Amino acid sequence: MRIALCGGTGDVGEGLALRWAYHTDHEVLVGSRDPDRAREKAEEYETELSSRGVDCTIQGFDNAMAADRADVVVLAVPAYHLVDTVEAIADRLDSDDVLVTPAVGMRRDDDGFHYNAPSAGSVAALAAGAAPDDVSLVGAFHNLAAGKLANLDADLDWDVLVFGDDPDAKDIVSMLTEEIEGLRALDVGGLANASEVEALTPLLINVASNNDGMHDLGVQFR
């Protein structure tokens, strides 16, 4: 399978790119608004993997070119760039492609981080509204600590919450999730259940900032 990471030069994109290249045989494509930056980071990831005995080719492109070549497109961009990014790649998406959003809208005040739900109800609903009608949107990977994800020496033991209205698309994303060692995919239903998933990220940050010795947090349901 070919997986494009739009915003694959950012921290969550880096972690997912490295993990898929390390744990699976899927082809990883790094996308960025700046194709030179994408190529530079793709080379950096290849070097990191090569130092661990994994020889693979990771290519860098602008986001539209990366999306054009991929079966699964992860929108690893900040929430405020999500709609732009979907619009930039929309005419490169086929009806059997799967779009994945890990984006969360947050605001920060003196007390901590808070979920900032858009009027569409969730960030995922915004992305779905901007995407072509025949492309399936899945939410996943919201609650992964990027630094630990990108550190291939770190063992993961986290749950990934997966939602969306197309069961087949969710199955693909759940499979890709569980191919990364230490991640378990949990189904949380349809797109209408997105906001509680997205609201977990500010909670994780608030837990980390109020408890000594807790950082790089994920979550397990048990």
Add this chain to the structure above:
Amino acid sequence: MRIALCGGTGDVGEGLALRWAYHTDHEVLVGSRDPDRAREKAEEYETELSSRGVDCTIQGFDNAMAADRADVVVLAVPAYHLVDTVEAIADRLDSDDVLVTPAVGMRRDDDGFHYNAPSAGSVAALAAGAAPDDVSLVGAFHNLAAGKLANLDADLDWDVLVFGDDPDAKDIVSMLTEEIEGLRALDVGGLANASEVEALTPLLINVASNNDGMHDLGVQFR
């Protein structure tokens, strides 16, 4: 310490009453709108504990009498009875009492359960608004599966998220939490951070209802 469980005849109240009576020496008071019902359930809890070799006295009262006698008052009532309950006990609270809310506002539709934030921002903020100004309010115990909590044969391994604006009151509630074997208290900051904690409960229900074999769920941050 004396702990009153207003709504201590309900499922979360039952679990907390049994666990504190089983794992600690604190005095547990069961409150209900109906004092006969409170006494009946208190006797039932005593019998359950006695069958496990724990001899303790658990008394039942109406909510106001239970609150009057207690140092810590847990509002183990549904969200739609929270303000009523606070108003019913308000003049029995002293300034050094601690009020605890585990209440969550939810609505259900065809997709699942959703967090239903009141206009005050959170259910805890509603309770704080109804409580006397000099009484500290702490949020805790939102995300405990009641059935497993009340089953003293079940080992727990869950995190309890604790929030509030009075650090001393939070310390008391955190201590009471960790005296129950298998619970870890995590500080999530002030009352302003309540809504993300309250939103975790519908998410837990959605996870349980969409994944085979998952039930009685709690959460661990790791």
